[in-house]
Each structure stands twice: as C-alpha cells, then as structure tokens.
Amino acid sequence: MILLFRLSHRKERDKRITTHLFLSARIFNVKEIYYSGEKDSVLEKNITSMEEKWGKTINKIEYVKNPKLKMKDLKNKGYKIVHLTMYGENYKKVIEKLRDANLCIIVGSEKVPGWVYDVSDYNISIGNQPHSEITAFAVFMYEIYKCNLKIENIKGKIKIVPSPKGKTVIVNE
Ligand SMILES: C[S@@+](CC[C@H](N)C(=O)[O-])C[C@H]1O[C@@H](n2cnc3c(N)ncnc32)[C@H](O)[C@@H]1O
Numbered sequence: 001m002i003l004l005f006r007l008s009h010r011k012e013r014d015k016r017i018t019t020h021l022f023l024s025a026r027i028f029n030v031k032e033i034y035y036s037g038e039k040d041s042v043l044e045k046n047i048t049s050m051e052e053k054w055g056k057t058i059n060k061i062e063y064v065k066n067p068k069l070k071m072k073d074l075k076n077k078g079y080k081i082v083h084l085t086m087y088g089e090n091y092k093k094v095i096e097k098l099r100d101a102n103l104c105i106i107v108g109s110e111k112v113p114g115w116v117y118d119v120s121d122y123n124i125s126i127g128n129q130p131h132s133e134i135t136a137f138a139v140f141m142y143e144i145y146k147c148n149l150k151i152e153n154i155k156g157k158i159k160i161v162p163s164p165k166g167k168t169v170i171v172n173e
Contacts, residue, residue, distance in 0.1 A: 055156030088123035
C-alpha cells in the first residue's frame with residue numbers, strides 16, 4: 001500500500017496546492033492520506049465533496065499532530081519512509097527497490113526539518129532543482145507504477161465519456 005504524508009500544511013498559503021496534491025494522490029490510487037501542520041477542515045471537506053460527486057476512492061484523510069511519532073509508528077508497521085526532496089539521491093537509482101514495498105511518501109511544504117531526513121529510509125529527488133511538490137509526487141508515482149496509471153473505474157454521480165470534441169457527461173443522481 002502507498003500512503004501520502006503531507007508535511008507542515010499551512011491553511012492559507014497551501015490551500016490550493018495541498019488540495020491538488022490530494023487530488024493527484026487520489027488518481028494514483030492512494031487510499032490513505034495523512035497531513036501535519038495546521039488542521040484544515042475546509043481542505044478535508046473539499047476533498048470529501050469532490051469525491052461525493054466523482055466517486056469515493058480515498059478511505060482516510062487524517063490530521064496528524066505529531067508527525068515524528070506517526071512516522072515511527074508507520075515504520076514499525078513495515079512502511080518504508082520515502083521523503084521527496086531536491087537534496088536527495090535521484091529516484092532512478094532506487095525506484096526498483098521500492099516497487100513492491102509498502103511506502104509512506106512524504107511531501108514537504110515550508111522548510112523541511114532535519115529529523116525528516118534522518119527518519120526517512122530514502123531521501124529521493126526528482127532532479128536537483130526546486131519545483132512543485134505536485135510535479136515531484138506525480139513523477140515519482142508514475143515511475144513506481146511503471147507508467148501504468150492506476151486509474152480505476154471509479155463509480156461516481158458524474159462520469160465523463162471520452163470524446164474527441166466537446167463534452168459528454170453522464171450524470172447518475
Ligand atoms: C516547494 S518545495 C520546498 C522545499 C523546502 N524549501 C525544503 O527545505 O526542502 C516543497 C516540496 O516539494 C517537493 N519537491 C520540490 N522539488 C523537488 C525535487 N526536485 N525533487 C523531489 N521533491 C521535490 C519536496 O517534497 C518539498 O518538500
């Protein structure tokens with residue numbers, strides 16, 4: 001199983017980017033999301049209402065007050081902690097080892113504290129330039145799944161029928 005851990009979420013500054021990160025996690029079949037920093041019930045509600053419309057896939061979005069404790073707990077449960085950081089070693093070097101493991105993917109927001117580098121089993125970069133956390137997460141997940149996206153046949157109230165032109169949408173109320 002792959003979990004996402006969004007570190008140090010800031011309610012005002014990160015509201016859009018954390019929402020988009022969670023939506024990316026959803027489409028990469030992540031069932032459990034944890035986040036620390038500021039608790040944000042609006043963010044949680046936005047994801048829940050999006051899923052009410054488009055189909056429920058995420059089992060849990062949990063606010064974590066003490067991320068250090070939670071990561072140690074996940075490690076004890078057998079999860080490998082993978083911290084995405086521009087300072088880490090290149091993902092291509094380690095990705096093969098990670099394909100069949102239970103992973104907790106850490107994505108930071110503001111300056112990431114030093115203990116995260118220590119607690120992590122892998123500090124991994126998607127190149128050594130700073131860029132968007134969503135890009136880092138998406139590239140990593142795409143590579144983990146060997147470019148086969150795990151988009152399920154999600155059952156929601158709304159379904160798009162792919163079409164070469166215009167919009168075809170089925171609405172099941
Ligand atoms: C906007 S960056 C801020 C980084 C922060 N200044 C630090 O001390 O690491 C937010 C997050 O995006 C991810 N990220 C950004 N660039 C990355 C890269 N080149 N490789 C891997 N992850 C990256 C990391 O998870 C990082 O914590």
